[in-house]
Amino acid sequence: MKVDLTTTICGIKFRNPIVLAAGVVGTTGQLLIRVAKNGAGGVTTKSISLEPRKGHPNPTALVLEHGVINAMGLPNSGAKMMVREIRTAKKLLPRGVPVIASVVADSVGEFGDVAEAISKAQPDFIEANISCPNVEYEFGKPFAADPTNASRVTQEIKRRTKIPLIVKLSPNVENIRTIAVAVEKAGADAVSAINTLGPGMVVDLESGEPILANKVGGISGPAIRPIAIRCVYDIAKVVRIPVIGIGGVSNGLDAAEMIMAGASAVGVGTAVLYRGLSVFEKITKEFKDFMKSHKYQRIEQFRGLAYAD
Ligand code: DHB
Secondary structure, three states: OOOEOOEEEOOEEEOOOEEEOOOOOOOOHHHHHHHHHOOOOEEEOOOEOOOOEOOOOOOOEEEOOOOEEEOOOOOEOHHHHHHHHHHHHHHHOOOOOOEEEEEOOOOHHHHHHHHHHHHOOOOOEEEEEOOOOOOHHHHOOOHHHOHHHHHHHHHHHHHHOOOOEEEEOOOOOOOHHHHHHHHHHOOOOEEEEOOOEEEEEOEOOOOOOEOOOOOEEEEEOHHHHHHHHHHHHHHHHHOOOOEEEEOOOOOHHHHHHHHHOOOOEEEEOHHHHHHOOOHHHHHHHHHHHHHHHOOOOEHHHOOOHHHOO
């Protein structure tokens, strides 16, 4: 049976729905290309700020029983350098592998500045990271925690660039539907969910001190997948824009579950840390096998089944 793995978001075609999520390895153009060579259907950069950032001191991450806790502190080489990296990626990536530029800032205006700056590289999408849980002392409450703030960032980026905008939402809210509806109204072209859960904390039993230098960090990996599935389900039910489902996906069946919950594409982050870049080929193959065994020829045939009447 012939299986069509493509998915289209805002008129832009992905050769398959398995996309590198922000934050993991998307630091250079060459790395984005390598991820694509390993089978990804789309690639997201690490979050880019207007100016370069060193990030938090070590330790910044710990592997837990069923996931990872991290507080990197948004280290990145800044918009100017990343424009070059994205240009490199765009030149060499095959058709059907869009580039998503993740951007982050600590004010509405600066979100506009960094989005405008990165637009020079013509990424296929901009993703606004309004949901990082690790810089609260520095940035204040994440913009994703409040519908008005989330909308203001969305409107500002839409005003400053024509590149399709994905807004990345936080699970750490009382009602993610309210935030999703607000950013859709404010002009978001798509949403992605979820960013890391938390923040959480791990204490060292000898010293009695939190292990992460930042004390708290966001939780990712398999343990948060059911929360991600519920968030995607809740969002997809109430918005018309596409949803990119992210959170704890590490095999093809997890990815299929995300599609059934209503996602149009599926982000993979922490699994890359566990399994390496070859995880993209593995997940894509397992996803395709699932489609074949269930006689699905296209993704639309099972997308959103979980909330269909
Ligand atoms: C960081 C940023 C995030 O958006 C996240 O979910 C986890 C960590 C960081 O760089 O600290």
